[in-house]
Amino acid sequence: MSDAKRVDTVRLQNIAMGFWESSALMSGIELGLFTAISNGAGTDIELASALNITPLNAERLVTVCMAMNLVTKPQGRFENAADVERFLVEGKPGYAGPWMLFTKPRWDKFGKLSDYLRNKDEAVLGQYDGLTVEAARRMHQATSSIGMGAGRRFVRQVDLSNRTKILDLGGGSGAYSINAAKEHEHINAVVFDLPPVAVVAREYIVEHDVGDQVEAIGGDFTKDDLPTDCDVAIMASNLPLYSRPIIAKVIQRAFDALLPGGEMHLIGETLDNDLSGPIGPALWGMAEAINGSTGLAHTEADCLSYFEKAGFTNIDVHEFVAGTLSRITGTKPA
Ligand SMILES: C[S@@+](CC[C@H](N)C(=O)[O-])C[C@H]1O[C@@H](n2cnc3c(N)ncnc32)[C@H](O)[C@@H]1O
Structure with a gap:
């Protein structure tokens, strides 16, 4: 057996799916997930009610947010990570939701990045x-x-x-x-x-x-x-x-x-x-x-x-x- 570290596809797959992570963060902001958690919604059912979505979709979204370390569940109830609590809770002085959504209008264009990279015009x-x-x-x-x-x-x-x-x-x-x-x-x-x-x-x-x-x-x-x-x-x-x-x-x-x-x-x-x-x-x-x-x-x-x-x-x-x-x-x- 060689001592060389075996490589696998995990890193590449994570990068390839990076836009799924962006969309979960942006949906969390748009739907008010982090604001609801800050206001005390601590379970899937409470989140579903605060966000007016189904408990199933609340569970799907918050599960990704937990996997991204945006949300934790230390005492059996959801809590925001420190940066999320400071910057993604609407109404707080540090709220930076609009900035986190700043790049979203370019979403479709990023799907066509290869076409843009082939473009030879510059202004x-x-x-x-x-x-x-x-x-x-x-x-x-x-x-x-x-x-x-x-x-x-x-x-x-x-x-x-x-x-x-x-x-x-x-x-x-x-x-x-x-x-x-x-x-x-x-x-x-x-x-x-x-x-x-x-x-x-x-x-x-x-x-x-x-x-x-x-x-x-x-x-x-x-x-x-x-x-x-x-x-x-x-x-x-x-x-x-x-x-x-x-x-x-x-x-x-x-x-x-x-x-x-x-x-x-x-x-x-x-x-x-x-x-x-x-x-x-x-x-x-x-x-x-x-x-x-x-x-x-x-x-x-x-x-x-x-x-x-x-x-x-x-x-x-x-x-x-x-x-x-x-x-x-x-x-x-x-
Ligand atoms: C990302 S914003 C930064 C705004 C500000 N400096 C800040 O940090 O909050 C970039 C700004 O540069 C301005 N800008 C870009 N090209 C410019 C130019 N040729 N002449 C004057 N302003 C320009 C844009 O209109 C935009 O307001």
């Missing part, structure tokens, strides 16, 4: 081409449900006490700018995003009552004039949307627009330099084949080189959300 704006205000509003309901937490994290990590104005490139709902304004009454910010998104950003600015500090300007950061009175530039969660030359150009444009002595923060899903993962950035990069853009996953080394070529100094990489997001920073010489 600069990809999914954002022809974006309407209505579509932008739907998209940013999801991004704000996760972005507000990221914005709070940014404000906790970065000292803005000596800064005056933020340029929030592709700022979406304005989550980062809104949090900075709430934390520091001396800080102003401009959310610079595509015109339909700027309309939506203004709605969030009003909702959070920061209109005296934060404004939104509609424009394309790859080609339109950027404000030149900012000493902080943030670009968050845009990285896989564009090719290496385009991201390099946008970083250069941000450098040119910043005031001398200003700082830039690029927050994005970066790949390890040997391209071995993590899976999240790799998947976001692949999804750009479906969006028909030039985008792909960028490595940490790619990002450092964009900053160096633009002229930034004190360039550094910081962990932003472990295993998911890095924050690359640089300073424009005074």
